[in-house]
Amino acid sequence: MTSGIHHFTGITANVQANVDFYVGFLGLALVKRTAGFADAEQLHLIYGDRQGSPGSLLTFLVWEAAGRGRTGIGQVSEVSLAVPSASIGDWLTRALAAGIPLEGPSREFEEPVLRLKDPDGLIVKLVGIDAAIPADNTPSRLRGVTLLTDKAMETAQFLTRFGYSQGARDGLTQRMASETDIVDIREVTGFVPSVPGAGVPDHVAFRAPDVDAVRSMRLSLKDHGPTEVHDRKYFLSLYVRDPAGILLEYATDGPGMTIDEAPEELGQTLFTPPHDADRAEDLRAMLPQFALPGEDRFPARELPFIHRFNRPKSPDGLTLVLLHGTGGNEADLMPIARRIAPHATLLGVRGRATEEGSNRWFRRAGADTFDQADIHSEAEAFRAFVEGAVNGYGLDRNRLVFLGYSNGANFLAAAIQLHPDVVQRAILLRGIQALENPPGADLSGTNVLVLTGRDDVYARDAKALTTPLEAGGADIDLRELPTGHELVAADITESAQWLQRIFKSL
Structure with a gap:
């Protein structure tokens, strides 16, 4: 059974700083740049491994000059990436040299963890895992996410629909595990609700093997509450909120990131959604531009x-x-x-x-x-x-x-x-x-x-x-x-x- 996280989506107010952090510092590949499918006047960037594999993908909606959001109940609060355990010290040294805010290292569920903050304030955890990770220490896949909820038991039960089962517990945090990654459910009763904005995650998406699985999931949720299904070109996905109001997505592995670009050319072309094809030139003029590491750039003043x-x-x-x-x-x-x-x-x-x-x-x-x-x-x-x-x-x-x-x-x-x-x-x-x-x-x-x-x-x-x-x-x-x-x-x-x-x- 296909299980685990398909992608994580956050919000950034500074596209150049976002690219510099995720590509320049962390070493992820930019695998897709596209006008947003929900709002074509909003740039959407997708990072991941060199093939754009499900399970490695971090995506960001670009809200240029947006205000900072607020972390609170009913949202994803952190995203974690897998790195070799022995590399945590090297990442600490690199983060200090780059002036990146950090916390740790520490240990969580017996794993070494280094918390970093990206330019918008989003917490990105580097978690030491010794399994199938590149020798250059570049994060190759998502380790997991943390959810803030005031309905911990209901949230945990809801996640079982996506192939997660109950694992270890540490204080107020219940770990849920799939075949490939984890979701930490942190109970925060009485905490403030979340507010969308830069630095605050938008949602996490779980892997669906195919379109039939998405249809079946929607049928199973008919008594739960509203759901939406959207064709995002690179995957078909279902959106739903868990009992605590956390936005979750169920996305197919295919067609994948190589449907319109060869693997060696991923992330080089700005695409527009098919339903906005007649606006393609206008959108290219409107969407914010940026430079990848090594390219000529126009530093913002x-x-x-x-x-x-x-x-x-x-x-x-x-x-x-x-x-x-x-x-x-x-x-x-x-x-x-x-x-x-x-x-x-x-x-x-x-x-x-x-x-x-x-x-x-x-x-x-x-x-x-x-x-x-x-x-x-x-x-x-x-x-x-x-x-x-x-x-x-x-x-x-x-x-x-x-x-x-x-x-x-x-x-x-x-x-x-x-x-x-x-x-x-x-x-x-x-x-x-x-x-x-x-x-x-x-x-x-x-x-x-x-x-x-x-x-x-x-x-x-x-x-x-x-x-x-x-x-x-x-x-x-x-x-x-x-x-x-x-x-x-x-x-x-x-x-x-x-x-x-x-x-x-x-």
Whole structure:
């Protein structure tokens, strides 16, 4: 009978640091990079052995710049990897040299254990096991996971469905064992519930031999509670929660990680789920990029605004700085920007104001009343961001273009007037004048394309926006498109043609 853990899934807020830890430090192989199957705008990375074998897989959902989650009842709390027992001391030395937070070594259930924390704070245990482990000490398989539950007996009984039987006990921890690995059930009655976020595991998946086993498992759970079955391309899986609310998965061994890549090429290509094939190019522009150890990289800088780069294969030196609309994020405008300028580097920026959970660029006092002090302070912070990005990332200031949509265009127009030395080339899509008292700045040498929608119910008279810009000496190209507030193909065409006129060498 096939049993044991198929994979473990966690959440990371920093994809580059995650790759550096799991590939660079631990030595795991990156066996798959894909847009998420539940949310294609979320990068999903899968690490494991060189073949991507079930039982060796750690996967991570990339929630860039997400807040830290909270460890608590109703979740996986730790993941453990098998290493040779004699290598624990070597791993301790390596972790100390790398500055990785650690605890131990210690012994648990008579096994040597070294606890490490990954960059998001997730506890990764290295457990000494003397069986079928590579000579280079690289972790080759999952040793197990730890579950936090306030219903220990019910959780233990539930795990028997996946081929686990009761093993030794140590205090409040009951060990469950399969043919290949273990699950430690830790009773934590009265503890706080878990909160999803970076550094907190999402779920653990157990191995199913085939699709029929998944169907049978679902039938056996019909009186337990809700279940979901999803085709994840590389495996078919069933999702269910145990009596304590812990998310568990039952995943088939096949088709496996080599269904779309040869074994020697695993992890080299970014794939998109079949149901999102028509968005593949847009997703490649939106998803966060990273470098494997040894590859050229673009080290992230600590700047006042959350941001994301997307670099094309053949950059032309142009950088588009993108400011999203209300409710958007740093990746929203990357698809349209990539169509406007196929060879430009894209720098998406996230506004710091929020309104009922939606990202904005400045606060509002009412539907049509903008917080003027907040606009001024955020524009000053944005000025510092641009200076930091130019210097920190080595951007060519003379080939810097800003593109804003809706609330982002409103803020960008204000930034042009408040800091004309920072924003000198801009595309404003569906923008309005947000400043109550435009400063009358000298805008000579500033070029602005303004694209309004003829039927845009949100936009006021475009002249209220363009008149103070023109009065300051800016070169304004105002065009009205036969559309509303939404973006259309004409925005791409007009913007691309304007860029070509501004930069004759493109």
